[in-house]
Amino acid sequence: MSYYYELALLKSPLDNLTYCCDEKIEIGTLVEVSLQRRKVLSKAVVVKEVKKPTFKCTPIEIITNQYYSNEMLKIASFTSMYYVSSLGEALSLFIPFDRAIEKNEENEKFESNIVLSKEQEEAYEFCLKNKQALLFANTGAGKTEIYIKTIEKHLNNGNQAILLMPEISLTPQMQKRLEKVFEDKVAIWHSKITKKRKDEIIKRVLSGEVKLVAGARSALFLPLDKLSLIIVDEEHDESYKSDSKPRYNTKDLALYISKTLDIQAILGSATPSLNTYHKVPYYRLSKTYFDTKKSINYDDSTSNLSPKIVNKIKSTIEQNHQVIIFLPTRANYKYQVCTSCGSSVECPFCSVSMSLHKNSLALKCHYCGYTQQIPQTCPSCKTGVIHNLRVGTAQIEEELNFIFQDKIIKRFDRDEVKTDKELRKILEDFNSNKIDILVGTQMLSKGHDYHNVKLAVVLGIDSILKMNSYKARERALSLLIQISGRSGRKGQGEVVVQTQNSEFFNFYLGNRDYKEFLDEELTFREELYPPYYKLAKILFAHTNGLKVKDEFDKYTKILKSNENIEVVGANQSAIFKLANKYRYEILIRSKNVKPLLEVLHSINSPMVSIDMDTIY
Template identity: 50%
Template sequence: MHYYNISLLGSPLEPFTYHSSQTISTGTKVSVNVRNRTTNGVVIEKVKKPEFKTNEVLSVSEFFYSKKQLDLARFISTYYVCSLGEALGIMIPFSCNSPELKQNGVFSSTSTIKLSQKQEEALEFLKEHQTSLLFGDTGSGKTEIYMKYFQKMIAQKKRSIFLMPEISLTPQMNKRLQAHFGEEVVMWHSKLTPLQKKKALAKIYDGSAKIVAGPRSALFLPIKDLGLIVVDEEHDDSYKSSSRPRYHARDLSIYMGKLYEAGVVLGSATPSLGSYVKFPHTRLRGTHFSAKKEFIYEKSKEELSPLIFEHIKKTLEAKEQVIVFLPTRANFKYLVCESCGASVECAYCSVGMSIHEKSNALRCHYCNYAQAIPKVCQKCGSGSLVSSRLGTAEALKVIQEKFSNAEVELFDRDAITSAKKLRDALERFNTQETSILVGTQMLSKGHDYHGVTLAVVLGLDNMLNMSDYRARQNALASLIQVSGRSGRAKDALVLVQTFNEEFFSKFIDDYDAFLQEEIGFREGLYPPYKKLCRILFSHKNSTRAQDEMHKMLEPLSRIRDIEVVGFGECATKRVADKYRFEILLRSDKSTNIIRAIKSCRVALAEVDMDPIEFS
């Protein structure tokens, strides 16, 4: 009889010991019984016969996790403080029965990717470094460099992973990649149907997929002979997982580069300070587009002003296109009482609910609870309820009323709920069937809009004033990314509504100078010079959550090489009917934090290493 420690896939529990008459290799996926329920697990190691009674392994599958996948899972488990089963749960295993191509495949595309001299020099620089940053202005030709690098990998019989921050980028990028590489490209994301996923996996298993592209989940596919990982828009927060394991796909790509001895390219027009400071970079300035761009700054509260309407009117009369950016979805972010100042809060979260007039509802963007829009204040009974913080749906409605002959479309997560809707919306805009696109961050994510000559940017001051050490970078990056979608075919105007013109105008054409200034702001206090960790405690019983926080706080406060920056009730004190408390830690090294947490961790502690969310 053989005995094995087995990690349960997706489970927070530590490995259990099982027995089997079969010899099972490490990494094999098996099914076992846990509390009278059949579940999947992974053989971690063979062990001696324990003193306690063990259950038998029910079945052994054809699937297995490679040694490198196991090593990566161990790193995720240690660094992001989760179980090995949770780390393995985000990965897709290899298959013993997948057919192997007799030949590894030869690059057969007749398409040639031509680079300028500057692009060739940038590519050579990237190839010389194991991990490097491609710091290129919007429209400077970063994608062409990626594709040339992919082509070189295929010639070397190596495979590449191409990460994009969101699914919203995949249709357009898929079109470009397939034009060059045809069937050797596989797209992978959560909106694929089961059949599409099955077909994609078949190509990955048999080796015919030479380039695998998609958002962060594409990093965990069973790819052989990995030679290159490209992380496009590396600054984007979408690469950070908001649920356990709370990994950052960009940072894991860097670790995987070392583990797999593969090249790693981080690309952005607005790189994160961490990547800029830590890795060698090559700078691509300017753009392929000859059109000019003018910036107008309007000192105004967040609203669709007469100046905005005037410029939209001129743009439509010239038969050109407009994009309108707001950071807020819905009609309005809050419904507030003029008499007592209270906002209508979610019944289960301590946040104001957003107004969705189309469904006549207030909706919580944290837990998705909805209720009818009230006529009177829940707190004082007054009927003086006013809406505040303009959202995309309201902007759409107002613009449609003002320009009834124009085709105006919403481009946010409320409207774009499937890959088909995304493709169709982009197609309508690119064929100029739609004249005005109103949306959130989704608008700025690398889409190629050729007819846009007016970009309207609202809500930047709200982003700038957030309680986040990265607020300046996030606000400036949003403006640069949104403005970069305009002026590709013709001269364009970017109308920015802000009371902080001095900040934005200083850095809009000199992000390098901003990064240098930001170094002085963060040094000795914030990442990349310090490591941060946020520990969350949530429970339906407020006292229980608070007590658990204090149980960890006391021993953590005595550890010399970490600093407790703050503790107490979270800014959003209740989410999904659970009360929330937190501890924020800072140290010179992540190992100090990990060691400290493991020495005193309690059951309710949810660890978020390198947090990007502070509310």
């Protein structure tokens, strides 16, 4: 007797295919099958038993011991539907269970000996009461202690937990704190660890030996059968959004898993994203763990390292303290700003900065398509000149080495730090005062405790504030607050911000709170942007410029005729040619998610990639 099954092919954009087998197979089982024109067998997952079809079926070649649980199938099905990918692509995110590995059911008890303050205790209780909770805690307010206490409670009940962090640069520091309490029952998981180490961790997870997994976003997809807690630290961080298919957002998926599996989810940040603040109940923890005094100064010069900045660095180092210098990753790209008043050229219809397109010598808005000539003088102050600016970490490191020839200066960015070993080495050297000045990108802003840093210098923040994105203000302010939190963790600290928009930053960093900014930003976005609207980006890319333009024009016409959604922009991409492919994009929005997903699933083109809930 033959049985017929629908299979989802892992890592394949193809729809499910039907195969046959002489024996009964459990739903979720990982199998291997042959595909036309492929010499090696392909991995696939049995997702449904079906009736005998009218066509001839290829037999399943190998039935493995590995399987995907019902919960995994459900989460993958949602991911496939919501983020517009095949089921096989969504399932390939997960690491399957293995029937051949025996479970170890021993329950250990853990004792952290952490004593929470009154405010921390209230925050801890709030998180326990709410299945989904936002821990809105100032930098240095002691979020980690609350995380550890919550993890301890879940593990002592015989369950497992996941602690997600946005960057691997956070893991060495967090690893020490977690291992102190949970010893060898914690596993660290991220892209820089070797395949051999990953295989070891998976075995330990499957056997039940690992109770807590801490790591980057892929840790969410490990085979934990007693998962009862997901913590998403620094939830505002945009590296939680995947840039490859399926383009899921980790924190949103964590909330979906929490609701689906009825488990606890805690999202934590000093600068929570507007979407999370709007939809998740929060506890405001504003009292810091250490008494700190922080002064914020502004420098409106346009040179990379002005005399004011150089003097501040010099006096800090002379007092045997350390300095961090931050540049946004995007400061490596050109951006347009007036050298007199610091304004960029804004779209008159969208309240976002416009993008330079060198090919057409024009400024374009990526939201509505409005185009204008590059102005000779600044539209805001009428006298200044709009300049292209460009600055990068390597350039700043070079300038610092020339000025401070007897000091140790290191770079901390993705070009410089390529392996887990390099990462640990540079952080250890910095924390043991072997480095005087650390120059870096976003990696520097991620929740590190640098106790001897008394000066943080922020360069290029205007490049973020003047980006052509509705999130520009949120990104810039959030980033500045995060960087500020790295200086003066204990005692006195100083932050010097190079900006020509000091009024904006000072308004919120002076006497106001980030919560007030979020409340005002919600009002600004009400009739235009998320969280009130759903946004999706449809990107067309092909090596043949004429072909891709035809495809783009065809879909632009179709989408503009659809009354259930709104086309807010249809243009060349900001980077028109990338990896030898010409690129166009359409931005669509709707107040309701259903018509948006219907439209996205109806697009059938090999040139297209879809980004639901796009963050740009």
